[in-house]
Amino acid sequence: MQCPKCHAAMHTYNRNSVQIEQCSGCRGIFLDYGELEALTRLESQWAQQAPPAPQAYPAAPAPAAPAWGAPHHGGHHGHHRQRSFGRMLFSS
Amino acid sequence: MRRTAAFGRSAGELTGHRAFALGRAADRVHALAASRATPPDTLHDVTASVVRALAAVARDAAHLSTPGGGPCQACGALSARDGETLANRPDGTVVRHGSAVAKAHAPGTDPVAHRTRLAVAAHPALAGVLLPPLPHPPDGPAQARPVSAWPYGAPVDPGDPDAAPWEDAAVLLARLHRIAPAGLTGLPGPLPPMRGPAKAAAAMARLEAAAADHPAAPDVRRAWARLPAWARGQSPPPAHGRVRRSALCHGDLHLGQLVRHPTPDGPWLLIDVDDLGLGDPAWDLARPAAWFAAGLLPPEIWQRFLGAYTAANGPAVTRADDPWPQLDVPAKALTVQTAALALAKSAAEGRQPDEVERAVLEACTRIGTQPPELEFETPS
Numbered sequence: 526m527q528c529p530k531c532h533a534a535m536h537t538y539n540r541n542s543v544q545i546e547q548c549s550g551c552r553g554i555f556l557d558y559g560e561l562e563a564l565t566r567l568e569s570q571w572a573q574q575a576p577p578a579p580q581a582y583p584a585a586p587a588p589a590a591p592a593w594g595a596p597h598h599g600g601h602h603g604h605h606r607q608r609s610f611g612r613m614l615f616s617s
Numbered sequence: 618m619r620r621t622a623a624f625g626r627s628a629g630e631l632t633g634h635r636a637f638a639l640g641r642a643a644d645r646v647h648a649l650a651a652s653r654a655t656p657p658d659t660l661h662d663v664t665a666s667v668v669r670a671l672a673a674v675a676r677d678a679a680h681l682s683t684p685g686g687g688p689c690q691a692c693g694a695l696s697a698r699d700g701e702t703l704a705n706r707p708d709g710t711v712v713r714h715g716s717a718v719a720k721a722h723a724p725g726t727d728p729v730a731h732r733t734r735l736a737v738a739a740h741p742a743l744a745g746v747l748l749p750p751l752p753h754p755p756d757g758p759a760q761a762r763p764v765s766a767w768p769y770g771a772p773v774d775p776g777d778p779d780a781a782p783w784e785d786a787a788v789l790l791a792r793l794h795r796i797a798p799a800g801l802t803g804l805p806g807p808l809p810p811m812r813g814p815a816k817a818a819a820a821m822a823r824l825e826a827a828a829a830d831h832p833a834a835p836d837v838r839r840a841w842a843r844l845p846a847w848a849r850g851q852s853p854p855p856a857h858g859r860v861r862r863s864a865l866c867h868g869d870l871h872l873g874q875l876v877r878h879p880t881p882d883g884p885w886l887l888i889d890v891d892d893l894g895l896g897d898p899a900w901d902l903a904r905p906a907a908w909f910a911a912g913l914l915p916p917e918i919w920q921r922f923l924g925a926y927t928a929a930n931g932p933a934v935t936r937a938d939d940p941w942p943q944l945d946v947p948a949k950a951l952t953v954q955t956a957a958l959a960l961a962k963s964a965a966e967g968r969q970p971d972e973v974e975r976a977v978l979e980a981c982t983r984i985g986t987q988p989p990e991l992e993f994e995t996p997s
Contacts, residue, residue, distance in 0.1 A: 527938075527939070532938070532939070533939050533941055534936070549941060549945075550939070552987070552988050588909070588916050588919055588920050588923070589940070590909070590910060590941075591910050591941050591944075591949075592987055593910065593949070593980060594909075594910040594912070594980070594983075595911055595912025595980065605971065605972070606971075606972050606973055609973040609974070610908075610913050611775060611776075611778045612775075613908070613955065613974075613977075614781070614908075615871055615872050615873040616871060616873065616958075617708075617816065617869050617958075
């Protein structure tokens with residue numbers, strides 16, 4: 526299963542007999558129908574919310590990115606930025 | 618085959634006469650390096666001497682020459698002391714003369730590992746992947762800087778990084794990673810470990826030496842501390858888990874590590890084997906991955922690079938649409954390494970980090986504050 530938010534793979538974990546999917550990229554958690562209620566009933570410590578419902582997918586999906594990735598790409602293409610990144614591309 | 622033929626021709630040209638000249642020039646480098654108990658004010662002079670000696674090595678490797686100096690018979694006006702310095706850093710000085718370059722490697726380089734890495738570059742199995750060395754000078758004293766000689770290749774134009782051969786780089790890496798290490802017979806020593814994690818640790822040491830008090834340093838340290846020990850160069854990589862396999866890795870991929878040989882239109886080859894060795898092949902994808910994650914490398918270029926790698930059956934990632942299970946740790950390590958060096962360099966230049974460096978520092982902040990993974994049970 527792929528994360529609806531960042532498209533990375535989701536891994537299944539079992540906690541208190543409830544199946545939880547966690548995204549390997551953004552670490553978001555996906556709960557199936559009834560699972561949140563099950564967890565609440567079990568008075569577990571979970572305070573995290575399920576990720577938002579899937580939005581409309583972009584026509585050309587962006588490449589998968591890690592959770593610690595920049596919130597958005599590009600936008601700045603100033604001369605200095607290009608020159609500085611150019612240096613970074615060529616250095617150890 | 619083309620490479621083997623070219624290498625054979627070079628070896629055939631190395632007469633006893635030239636081998637002698639090569640050895641003499643190399644001895645000068647060794648002698649200079651051995652006398653490096655050098656006060657800072659004479660460091661420049663010593664560096665200049667190393668560059669002159671390397672120019673002689675490169676000259677000797679490129680042309681027939683007169684032992685002991687004199688004008689270069691092939692280039693006329695150029696004397697033994699003339700050479701174009703391509704790089705001059707503490708960990709590597711590179712001087713070009715005509716069709717050859719000579720490199721003085723970092724002081725303290727492990728001599729057996731160094732010779733093994735050169736032998737890998739010269740191995741027929743790596744033909745078309747790694748630039749092969751020219752016959753290298755005899756080994757010097759144990760504490761010297763080893764010297765190697767290489768054909769000159771045309772680099773990527775630094776003024777036009779958009780034209781960089783991303784796909785070629787990816788295919789070369791895939792081919793490198795698919796080499797069976799056990800098939801590399803006849804090497805002078807065991808394949809050393811890939812030095813990627815060691816380089817990341819060295820970058821952190823530079824940060825602590827040059828910019829420990831910078832306000833951004835704590836975030837870099839926090840991101841570093843969250844990396845597993847193997848990615849910090851403090852333990853061997855685990856044999857299982859996210860490190861899927863041990864492959865032959867380049868260890869320091871960036872756009873300066875690609876040349877066309879022969880110039881100007883030959884195929885692209887990887888150069889600089891100083892960090893080559895066995896390790897997690899994802900490390901070689903991790904620098905572009907870190908640039909992409911920091912928002913610096915456009916997503917479409919990252920897609921081209923990764924797509925070419927997986928299309929060439931590169932083994933570092935299991936899925937092209939989700940490479941992050943394998944890339945996550947190495948890309949974080951390269952992010953920390955880049956950020957640490959950015960702080961050290963900007964401090965040395967007496968300036969604040971620029972916009973690009975800040976993007977990498979911000980990625981470190983996110984790494985250091987990322988919620989922990991659910992690790993209480995093995996994912997299914």
